[in-house]
Amino acid sequence: MNEFEIIRRYFERPSRDPDVLVGVGDDAAVLATRGRVAVTVDTLLEGVHFLASAPPDSIGHRALAVSLSDIAAMGARPRWATLALTLPGADPAWLEAFAAGFFALADRYGLTLVGGNLTRGPLSITVEVTGDFADDDTPMMRAGGTSGDDIYVTGWLGDAAAGLEWLTKSGHDLQIAPTEGADSTVAPLIERYLRPEPRVEAGRALARHATAAIDVSDGLVSDLAHLCRASACGAIVDVEMLPLSPALEANFGAEDALRLALSGGDDYELCFTAPPDAANAVAQALERSRTSGRPIGRLTGRTGEGIGIVWRRGGEPFAPRAGYMHFR
Amino acid sequence: MNEFEIIRRYFERPSRDPDVLVGVGDDAAVLATRGRVAVTVDTLLEGVHFLASAPPDSIGHRALAVSLSDIAAMGARPRWATLALTLPGADPAWLEAFAAGFFALADRYGLTLVGGNLTRGPLSITVEVTGDFADDDTPMMRAGGTSGDDIYVTGWLGDAAAGLEWLTKSGHDLQIAPTEGADSTVAPLIERYLRPEPRVEAGRALARHATAAIDVSDGLVSDLAHLCRASACGAIVDVEMLPLSPALEANFGAEDALRLALSGGDDYELCFTAPPDAANAVAQALERSRTSGRPIGRLTGRTGEGIGIVWRRGGEPFAPRAGYMHFR
Numbered sequence: 001m002n003e004f005e006i007i008r009r010y011f012e013r014p015s016r017d018p019d020v021l022v023g024v025g026d027d028a029a030v031l032a033t034r035g036r037v038a039v040t041v042d043t044l045l046e047g048v049h050f051l052a053s054a055p056p057d058s059i060g061h062r063a064l065a066v067s068l069s070d071i072a073a074m075g076a077r078p079r080w081a082t083l084a085l086t087l088p089g090a091d092p093a094w095l096e097a098f099a100a101g102f103f104a105l106a107d108r109y110g111l112t113l114v115g116g117n118l119t120r121g122p123l124s125i126t127v128e129v130t131g132d133f134a135d136d137d138t139p140m141m142r143a144g145g146t147s148g149d150d151i152y153v154t155g156w157l158g159d160a161a162a163g164l165e166w167l168t169k170s171g172h173d174l175q176i177a178p179t180e181g182a183d184s185t186v187a188p189l190i191e192r193y194l195r196p197e198p199r200v201e202a203g204r205a206l207a208r209h210a211t212a213a214i215d216v217s218d219g220l221v222s223d224l225a226h227l228c229r230a231s232a233c234g235a236i237v238d239v240e241m242l243p244l245s246p247a248l249e250a251n252f253g254a255e256d257a258l259r260l261a262l263s264g265g266d267d268y269e270l271c272f273t274a275p276p277d278a279a280n281a282v283a284q285a286l287e288r289s290r291t292s293g294r295p296i297g298r299l300t301g302r303t304g305e306g307i308g309i310v311w312r313r314g315g316e317p318f319a320p321r322a323g324y325m326h327f328r
Numbered sequence: 329m330n331e332f333e334i335i336r337r338y339f340e341r342p343s344r345d346p347d348v349l350v351g352v353g354d355d356a357a358v359l360a361t362r363g364r365v366a367v368t369v370d371t372l373l374e375g376v377h378f379l380a381s382a383p384p385d386s387i388g389h390r391a392l393a394v395s396l397s398d399i400a401a402m403g404a405r406p407r408w409a410t411l412a413l414t415l416p417g418a419d420p421a422w423l424e425a426f427a428a429g430f431f432a433l434a435d436r437y438g439l440t441l442v443g444g445n446l447t448r449g450p451l452s453i454t455v456e457v458t459g460d461f462a463d464d465d466t467p468m469m470r471a472g473g474t475s476g477d478d479i480y481v482t483g484w485l486g487d488a489a490a491g492l493e494w495l496t497k498s499g500h501d502l503q504i505a506p507t508e509g510a511d512s513t514v515a516p517l518i519e520r521y522l523r524p525e526p527r528v529e530a531g532r533a534l535a536r537h538a539t540a541a542i543d544v545s546d547g548l549v550s551d552l553a554h555l556c557r558a559s560a561c562g563a564i565v566d567v568e569m570l571p572l573s574p575a576l577e578a579n580f581g582a583e584d585a586l587r588l589a590l591s592g593g594d595d596y597e598l599c600f601t602a603p604p605d606a607a608n609a610v611a612q613a614l615e616r617s618r619t620s621g622r623p624i625g626r627l628t629g630r631t632g633e634g635i636g637i638v639w640r641r642g643g644e645p646f647a648p649r650a651g652y653m654h655f656r
Contacts, residue, residue: 021364022469025558027401027543028368028459030467033361036349039442040356041410041456045449073355082369084412084454114367117454121373126412126445126454128369131356139358141350215355230353 001090003118010099011083017112020080029114031080034132038139040070041128051167056094058194059125060101066217067129068109068198069268073215075140075207076131078109078200083116084126101195109200137207142230145212145273147301151235152282154199154269154293156192156245157220161264162252163193185247196268201289206272209281213272219263221320224271225309228299231273234308237297239318262311262320273299329418331446338427339411345440348408357442359408362460366467368398369456379495384422386522387453388429394545395457396437396526397596401543403468403535404459406437406528411444412454429523437528465535470558473540473601475629479563480610482527482597482621484520484573485548489592490580491521513575524596529617534600537609541600547591549648552599553637556627559601562636565625567646590639590648601627 001009012024022030044063046052054062064081071078083102087095106113111129133139145151166186199215206213214227220242228235242261249257270293274282279295286293300308311318329337340352350358372391374380382390392409399406411430415423434441439457461467494514527543534541542555548570556563570589577585598621602610607623614621628636639646 022366022402022467026470027398027541028366028404030364030366030402030404033363033365035361037359037361037365038350038356039359039408039410039456039458041412041443041445041454043412043414043445043447043452043454045414045447048447048449070355074350074358076356076358080367082367082456084369084371084456086371086373086452115369117369117371119371119373119376121376121452122450124371124414124449124452126369126371128367128410128412128456130367130458139350142354213355 006090006095006118007116010095011113011116013103013113015112020112020114023112023114024116029080031114031130036133038071038074038076038131038133039128040067041126042066042070043124043126046123054194056097057101060098061105061195063125063127064102064105065196065198065268067127068200069215069217071129071131072198072200072203073140073213073270074131075137075203075213076133077204078111078129078131080112080114080130081106082128083113085116086119086121086124088120088123140203140207140210140213140272142212142214142227145227145231145233145299147233147299149211149273149275149299150279150295151224151237151271151273151297151299152293152295153216153220153243153271154202154286154291155267156243156248157216157267157269158248158257158261158264159189159192159245160196160266161260162248163189163191164266165260166190166251167193185250188247189251193266196266198268199270199291202270202286202291202293205285205289206270206282209278209285210272210274213270216267216269216271218265220271221262227271227273228309231299234300234310235297236300236310236312239311239313241294241296243292243294259321334418334423334446335444338423339441339444341431341441343440348440348442351440351442352444357408359442359458363463364461366399366402366404366459366461367456368395369454370394370398371452371454374451382522384425385429388426389433389523391453391455392430392433393524393526393596395455396528397543397545399457399459400526400528400531401468401541401598402459403465403531403541404461405532406439406457406459408440408442408458409434410456411441413444414447414449414452416448416451468531468535468538468541468600470540470542470555473555473559473561473627475561475627477539477601477603477627478607478623479552479565479599479601479625479627480621480623481544481548481571481599482530482614482619483595484571484576485544485595485597486576486585486589486592487517487520487573488524488594489588490576491517491519492594493588494518495521513578516575517579521594524594526596527598527619530598530614530619530621533613533617534610537606537613538600538602541598544595544597544599546593548599549590555599555601556637559627562628562638563625564628564638564640567639567641569622569624571620571622587649
């Protein structure tokens with residue numbers, strides 16, 4: 001197979017989106033837009049963003065999910081994607097499974113793959129997603145939170161990092177049996193790592209109520225710091241309020257569960273802020289999108305130097321570790 | 329420097345584009361659009377798309393130029409870019425020069441970098457460019473050509489491939505002295521390879537007159553075949569009509585010049601079609617955009633199986649080599 005055959009066989013599908021005026025196969029895609037678009041790009045590398053042994057369908061899912069999560073954090077509706085794929089070789093089984101994982105997630109959100117690029121080299125996957133907004137929706141930015149706003153997170157924190165830690169420590173070969181040998185309570189943690197669920201519905205539902213938002217991709221400690229810096233606020237967070245799953249607590253104990261929930265990445269939950277008088281509206285938006293979520297603290301005035309996030313546990317100061325960095 | 333510092337120092341610049349509602353530094357960029365956008369993505373790898381010894385400013389230029397060329401081939405106006413950069417390390421001198429080359433080209437077209445991604449790994453650069461259209465412009469597609477249309481190319485073909493061939497054969501270290509030891513007639517060939525000029529103005533000027541278009545990135549033989557296949561046409565091309573630069577002919581001789589013009593890639597000229605009665609309008613559009621261009625043949629009805637491009641030289645059949653493929 002040459003690159004044109006690979007694209008035709010695995011990545012060119014008839015579009016059902018009337019706004020895709022020109023799709024895969026021309027010099028560029030042409031899309032009909034409505035006023036505003038949100039654009040985000042993410043690269044996934046083997047060994048950095050996914051395990052070499054990860055099932056290829058989970059890699060396809062994950063490559064799209066991380067960008068969908070950014071779209072969700074803006075309160076936008078995902079519409080179109082491009083895929084820049086660098087492959088060491090053309091393995092039909094790998095390509096088929098990768099495409100299946102990618103398109104299964106794309107189909108759930110009515111997203112169309114409109115273009116891409118295929119090159120031979122070390123495995124690398126770059127996905128760009130373009131979303132749009134309902135007419136009266138306001139994009140959620142990292143800036144916008146103000147002192148006194150409640151800080152919320154959706155879902156459970158730490159599960160994905162726990163799944164990764166279990167896989168790494170057990171030396172599990174995912175290609176043979178994703179969860180064989182794993183306790184039934186570990187399997188959901190592994191699944192959360194392999195196939196994160198972007199909070200697209202919640203993001204759209206929250207767009208009218210949240211003052212600021214970010215997706216939790218590098219860990220709450222890092223990502224809340226970004227939100228605070230952009231909003232020029234400090235924060236007080238009660239770590240005992242962090243949403244921990246029964247599976248996480250059962251398998252990792254209180255201390256490790258807290259560490260993973262604070263500093264582990266890959267959860268792709270949303271962290272957002274809203275004024276106290278929007279609490280009911282927020283609860284309704286979460287319920288409408290069938291997403292759990294809870295307040296974990298509040299934004300404060302900027303306290304002296306730095307971003308000034310005060311972490312507390314049982315009323316006492318608490319010092320979490322920082323999140324993952326590519327360069328130091 | 330961690331990745332956030334690298335982004336702030338080298339890639340975050342104040343935007344002068346009022347349509348950039350949210351730029352670098354949030355979960356996604358938010359852009360104000362007008363009806364239709366063109367989207368294209370390209371990946372450049374060291375050793376495949378540029379030489380390991382290439383000056384980093386030329387890599388920055390080239391990474392953007394290849395996507396601008398796709399935008400040009402659609403007749404669109406480049407507006408915004410994202411940059412997904414995978415780097416083996418954080419070398420300030422490299423980053424500064426790379427960013428300088430990227431932004432120098434971006435500034436010439438009023439293009440704004442609105443987002444990106446930075447990861448540590450084998451050097452890889454993925455640029456996505458989003459363009460838009462004037463209200464009454466029609467996107468130029470690969471499909472759209474009809475039997476009897478003239479086939480044109482802009483500029484000169486083969487120069488970039490000639491520059492690359494000279495560099496490869498001479499084992500020249502570009503980081504020391506880009507064109508030292510090169511004859512003054514070789515220097516422009518090397519420059520064409522290192523810093524290709526996307527035909528943005530020509531593409532926009534031609535959008536109202538051309539029936540089909542493609543950019544010549546893999547070599548005319550490959551790229552004209554794509555246009556013919558999409559337009560369901562055959563073609564007759566007189567290879568003696570191919571535009572060859574004096575520098576190419578002086579340094580490579582007639583046979584090699586022809587081979588490079590037909591099968592060499594990286595020229596980023598436009599190949600387009602227009603009906604004979606549009607010849608004056610095409611000539612004026614080219615002149616308005618200060619771009620040379622000439623007819624090299626014409627589209628024919630589909631002749632039997634395959635795409636049926638007939639290459640002729642002095643009236644005799646001629647068999648050119650195919651272009652570059654990543655996978656075979």
